Amino acid sequence: MKIKVQARRLCREFNVKNDRGGKDTLSVLDSFDLDILEGEFFSILGPSGCGKSTFLNILAGLDDFDRGEILVDQEPLKKRSFDRGMVFQSYALLPWRTVLENLEVGLEIRNINRRGRREIARHYLEMVGLSNFANQYPHQLSGGMRQRVAIARVLAYRPNLLLMDEPFAALDAQTRELMQIELLRIWEADKKTIIFVTHSIDEAILLSDRVAIMTARTGRIKEIIDIDIPRPRTEEIRGSIDFARIRQNAWGLLKEEVQKVNALLPGGLMTA
Ligand SMILES: Nc1ncnc2c1ncn2[C@@H]1O[C@H](COP(=O)(O)OP(=O)(O)OP(=O)(O)O)[C@@H](O)[C@H]1O
Numbered sequence: 001m002k003i004k005v006q007a008r009r010l011c012r013e014f015n016v017k018n019d020r021g022g023k024d025t026l027s028v029l030d031s032f033d034l035d036i037l038e039g040e041f042f043s044i045l046g047p048s049g050c051g052k053s054t055f056l057n058i059l060a061g062l063d064d065f066d067r068g069e070i071l072v073d074q075e076p077l078k079k080r081s082f083d084r085g086m087v088f089q090s091y092a093l094l095p096w097r098t099v100l101e102n103l104e105v106g107l108e109i110r111n112i113n114r115r116g117r118r119e120i121a122r123h124y125l126e127m128v129g130l131s132n133f134a135n136q137y138p139h140q141l142s143g144g145m146r147q148r149v150a151i152a153r154v155l156a157y158r159p160n161l162l163l164m165d166e167p168f169a170a171l172d173a174q175t176r177e178l179m180q181i182e183l184l185r186i187w188e189a190d191k192k193t194i195i196f197v198t199h200s201i202d203e204a205i206l207l208s209d210r211v212a213i214m215t216a217r218t219g220r221i222k223e224i225i226d227i228d229i230p231r232p233r234t235e236e237i238r239g240s241i242d243f244a245r246i247r248q249n250a251w252g253l254l255k256e257e258v259q260k261v262n263a264l265l266p267g268g269l270m271t272a
């Protein structure tokens with residue numbers, strides 16, 4: 001199978017101010033190695049602050065890295081590419097455009113004519129249950145609705161590499177489950193590569209071919225778990241023995257890392 005994304009010994013450091021008015025170097029990713037296959041649904045789990053968004057931002061061309069290399073389709077990562085799409089951790093909509101016009105942004109880039117754009121935008125808006133809000137502006141929507149618009153926008157754009165940073169975190173529990181199943185349906189129809197960051201182990205297992213667990217900062221891949229549950233998948237698999245077995249394994253690996261982070265917090269939430 002073809003490799004879509006290769007990260008080799010990737011390092012990212014930030015300069016941050018310290019209490020003494022000087023600067024410290026914060027090492028976020030270090031010797032980060034990862035291969036993601038073409039057409040794969042790949043999820044990343046890891047404690048808060050371990051570098052998940054940093055990695056996605058680098059892949060999206062929004063941030064630089066300091067050392068190492070990233071190849072996309074066997075070529076060095078390009079800063080600009082129309083082949084990638086990103087859903088951000090917090091919805092990034094254009095406030096001066098209506099909901100429908102926001103959905104059309106990517107379609108304009110693809111040079112789709114006005115009628116075609118409207119048709120596609122309406123289709124995806126209906127899919128996320130927001131047909132009645134086509135002519136509203138983002139500030140007139142709730143947080144969860146805005147995030148659904150951001151998701152619909154990137155799905156309408158149909159990028160070859162879809163980067164999703166906790167896309168469902170702002171949704172209510174019921175909408176989140178519906179969106180998970182909808183995303184699975186869309187992905188199964190055209191099998192574009194998806195890299196999906198989440199804090200939900202269940203969500204990662206339900207959706208993914210493989211799930212990577214990251215270490216606490218400095219972030220590295222700790223382990224990759226194969227999700228050998230047959231597709232197409234439905235919500236029912238949550239009750240299966242296989243699901244429980246994988247969840248237990250994933251939580252065991254993740255818990256160690258979360259505890260490391262909490263041990264560093266003032267007054268430590270957990271004592272390891
Ligand atoms: N531009 C920046 N300048 C300085 N530090 C940064 C910058 N961006 C991120 N960081 C730091 O890098 C670390 C990793 O941040 P990142 O957003 O990648 O974490 P994350 O794994 O996505 O966490 P979360 O699960 O909370 O979203 C954090 O300690 C953060 O403070």
Ligand SMILES: [Mg+2]
Nearest residue numbers: 052053089165
């Ligand atoms: Mg993040």
